[in-house]
Amino acid sequence: MDRSFYRFALSFRGGAMDDLKSTFAEYMFKDSSFPKEEKSFDPLSRYIEEKADAKMPSVVFDELFLLYEERFL
Template sequence: MDRSFYQFVLTYRGGEKNDPYSVFAETMFNDQSFPKYERSFDALSRYIEEKADSQMSSVLFDELYRHFEDRFL
């Protein structure tokens, strides 16, 4: 399945308010400039480090990307 990282992370939306993955997903969803069709670690990591909200930490991104990689890459 050709799922983007964005589509994968959206599956975490609607979880508990104290769940870091849910907070990341909700913040990403509300970020209108997030690269929605990107699958590349380097491009996404650069975006997270340079432009993303502080609720989307690089540590959480790394964890989520590993889960994404395991399932879709």
């Protein structure tokens, strides 16, 4: 599996402003320190909980990661 979570989540950018996945992706894109090459849940989850913007809630991350796992892992 060559696709990182970051690259997967970027596919949600550009959606409606009330779409939480789209908002998450937009703020993730603007976060220069987001772990762009990471594919594993634990390091990504830790980053979201400890360092991410409030517009990137862990509930939305969990939903996105489940979709990521279904498609790429």
